[in-house]
Amino acid sequence: MKTLITLMKREYMEHKVSTFWFPVVFSVIAFVSFAILAIYGVASGSGEISFGEELADGTFIGANAVISVVCHVMAALAFMTVILVQSAYFLGSLYDDRKDQSIIFWRSLPVAEWQTITSKFLYGSLVLPLFYFASAVVVAIASLILGAILMGDKVDGLLTFAWIIEPIKVLVAIVPIAIWLMPVWIYLMCASALAKRLPIIYAAAPFVVLSIIWGISHAMNINLGIATFFDSVISYLGRFFLEQFEMGSGDDLEVVAFPALHWQFLLNWQQLVGSLVATGLAFSALKLRQRSETV
Amino acid sequence: MYIQATNVVKAYDQQQVLHNVDLTLDAGQVLGLVGPNGAGKSTLLQAILGLTNYQGDIQVLGKNPSREREKMLEHVAYIADIAVLPRWMRVADSLVLMQQLHPRFDVSVATELLSRTDIKHKAKVKALSKGMKAQLHLALIMAIDAKVLILDEPTLGLDITTRKRFLSDLMAHCYGEDKAIIITTHQIDEVEQVLTHVAFIKQGKIINHNPMDEIADRYQQLTVSDSVAGELEQFNPIARESFMGRTTLMFDGVSRTELSAFGHPQQAKLSDIFVALMEDAA
Numbered sequence: 198m199k200t201l202i203t204l205m206k207r208e209y210m211e212h213k214v215s216t217f218w219f220p221v222v223f224s225v226i227a228f229v230s231f232a233i234l235a236i237y238g239v240a241s242g243s244g245e246i247s248f249g250e251e252l253a254d255g256t257f258i259g260a261n262a263v264i265s266v267v268c269h270v271m272a273a274l275a276f277m278t279v280i281l282v283q284s285a286y287f288l289g290s291l292y293d294d295r296k297d298q299s300i301i302f303w304r305s306l307p308v309a310e311w312q313t314i315t316s317k318f319l320y321g322s323l324v325l326p327l328f329y330f331a332s333a334v335v336v337a338i339a340s341l342i343l344g345a346i347l348m349g350d351k352v353d354g355l356l357t358f359a360w361i362i363e364p365i366k367v368l369v370a371i372v373p374i375a376i377w378l379m380p381v382w383i384y385l386m387c388a389s390a391l392a393k394r395l396p397i398i399y400a401a402a403p404f405v406v407l408s409i410i411w412g413i414s415h416a417m418n419i420n421l422g423i424a425t426f427f428d429s430v431i432s433y434l435g436r437f438f439l440e441q442f443e444m445g446s447g448d449d450l451e452v453v454a455f456p457a458l459h460w461q462f463l464l465n466w467q468q469l470v471g472s473l474v475a476t477g478l479a480f481s482a483l484k485l486r487q488r489s490e491t492v
Numbered sequence: 493m494y495i496q497a498t499n500v501v502k503a504y505d506q507q508q509v510l511h512n513v514d515l516t517l518d519a520g521q522v523l524g525l526v527g528p529n530g531a532g533k534s535t536l537l538q539a540i541l542g543l544t545n546y547q548g549d550i551q552v553l554g555k556n557p558s559r560e561r562e563k564m565l566e567h568v569a570y571i572a573d574i575a576v577l578p579r580w581m582r583v584a585d586s587l588v589l590m591q592q593l594h595p596r597f598d599v600s601v602a603t604e605l606l607s608r609t610d611i612k613h614k615a616k617v618k619a620l621s622k623g624m625k626a627q628l629h630l631a632l633i634m635a636i637d638a639k640v641l642i643l644d645e646p647t648l649g650l651d652i653t654t655r656k657r658f659l660s661d662l663m664a665h666c667y668g669e670d671k672a673i674i675i676t677t678h679q680i681d682e683v684e685q686v687l688t689h690v691a692f693i694k695q696g697k698i699i700n701h702n703p704m705d706e707i708a709d710r711y712q713q714l715t716v717s718d719s720v721a722g723e724l725e726q727f728n729p730i731a732r733e734s735f736m737g738r739t740t741l742m743f744d745g746v747s748r749t750e751l752s753a754f755g756h757p758q759q760a761k762l763s764d765i766f767v768a769l770m771e772d773a774a
Contacts, residue, residue, distance in 0.1 A: 199592070200592075200593065203589065203592040203593055204593075206588075206589075206592075207589055210580070210581065210582075210585050210589075211578070211580050211581075294578070297578065297579060298572075298574055298575075298576050299576050299577065299578040299579070300576075301543065301572045301574070301576040302572070302576040302577055302578065302629075303578075304541075304543055304561075305541070305543075305565065305569070305570040305571075305572075306565060306590075306593050306594055307562045307563070307564075307565040307566045307593070307594060307595070308562060308593055309561075309562045488545065490543075490544060
């Protein structure tokens with residue numbers, strides 16, 4: 198365990214810019230943008246800054262719902278960003294040290310390859326998004342506080358546990374999201390371990406080849422099951438987006454920006470198959486890493 | 493036996509790099525692995541460390557380097573012949589990581605070794621000169637209390653002063669009766685004094701593996717006038733070099749007594765033996 202933690206610390210040292218500074222910069226930009234708009238809106242009277250949704254009867258929905266909406270919307274934006282950062286991280290995870298030959302240095306230390314792979318997976322799937330989600334939550338809370346200050350007496354029910362619960366819900370969502378995306382990340386690690394140059398080409402190549410084969414077989418009216426495979430992949434990855442955002446109204450408003458917040462999201466046959474695929478891919482990544490040399 | 497390599501074969505694509513190599517290393521030995529560029533030195537060392545696939549049998553401290561690499565590496569330290577320290581790393585990071593990843597790393601030794609250099613702890617590896625990178629790597633490796641130290645061109649890029657200091661540090665920190673060292677270098681004359689054994693490798697084959705004592709007794713050099721040189725042909729010299737009317741000949745297995753009749757024989761330097769053997773085996 199100590200080795201794994203140290204290896205993750207190593208990942209942080211190596212990827213400090215994308216792990217720490219990127220979310221910090223994005224957060225500052227997001228908050229400053231919000232602050233300028235909010236202050237300008239209030240000062241000019243041209244825009245109504247409401248801490249809560251004004252309903253048809255002239256009342257405002259409660260703070261709980263607004264805190265929930267803002268936290269989850271910010272987290273959803275962070276998710277869109279971090280998923281790109283994670284993709285880049287995993288594509289380079291087992292390639293970069295072979296390219297700069299530092300793999301020889303790491304391999305001269307008493308560290309097993311499974312520990313290296315595990316630390317990279319845990320770092321990329323949990324630690325990286327943790328920084329992005331945490332910064333999103335901080336921006337959300339800071340924006341809400343600023344909004345509350347600007348709104349003054351229009352605020353309804355500000356003293357609520359939602360300030361604590363909603364951020365925690367967002368941060369906890371990182372775990373089911375990591376489980377859901379596990380086959381994707383480990384697939385990219387396999388491509389990274391196999392690549393002799395540009396891992397993204399190795400990652401895309403099987404899909405390009407399958408698409409070509411599908412095109413030919415489709416023209417020849419032969420069913421090779423490739424379309425079913427593509428449908429399964431799209432269905433697996435798409436369910437996150439398809440199930441996003443369910444809202445009620447008033448204080449009953451429930452934002453499900455992350456279906457993964459509900460662990461039932463993971464309890465289905467698709468996830469079972471995805472986890473099995475991820476396990477097989479993890480074994481492949483380990484074997485590829487053990488056999489890989491510098492590039 | 494600390495290292496026992498038997499019938500080691502390695503090929504890259506169609507090219508065979510190691511041909512049935514046998515090599516042994518025992519406690520208290522400092523083995524110089526000497527050979528020209530491309531002879532297979534680095535490949536052999538990487539096979540010994542389990543860093544590359546190979547055929548044959550290798551045991552390091554009783555462990556198979558391919559299957560038990562991480563256990564083996566608790567007692568084996570290694571420097572590659574190329575700059576392999578991660579470029580993103582700071583010097584201070586390297587100390588922290590080594591301390592936490594290597595159970596036999598002594599950070600106080602590394603810090604003390606680094607204090608004798610111009611390397612700043614805040615510096616990033618990518619900002620260091622080639623020589624500084626080598627010094628940092630040496631400090632990290634010499635701070636490991638390893639039973640076996642494998643050094644592949646460790647002084648590459650270092651100036652003469654630093655090379656000399658490295659050798660004295662190496663013997664002070666890393667040599668002992670329960671330790672063993674393999675070292676490859678092109679500065680043969682500089683390491684000669686610390687070697688207990690030498691193995692010459694050429695085109696993937698070990699052509700000579702002997703204790704330095706035997707080497708000293710076995711190879712003699714004699715410089716005579718060109719007119720006398722012909723008479724010495726009866727001893728089958730393995731190398732000869734003429735310059736301004738004088739010829740220097742090297743002999744393998746000819747006694748000093750026999751050669752003394754022609755002049756003052758001297759123990760051949762390792763670098764001269766290396767050149768002679770490489771040309772002889774060509």
